[in-house]
Amino acid sequence: MHKQDIKELTTEELREKVKNEKSRYKKLRFNHEVSPLDNPKMLKELRKDIARLMTEIRERELREEKAGTTS
Secondary structure: OOHHHHHHOOHHHHHHHHHHHHHHHHHHHHHHHHOOOOOOHHHHHHHHHHHHHHHHHHHHHHHHHHHHHHO
């Protein structure tokens, strides 16, 4: 997921996406423990995508707080 794609989503869509991606990550990780995945690098990429989403959510929260305190 690219940064531009993330910026286009609303905050609620980001939160929903994080929830879905975390669930997907847990399932993949469990499956990888049982039998190795064809592409284990996918776990790393999924973790990074989750981090990108959470970072964008946090940046938006901080912008809202800053806008609220300066007004």
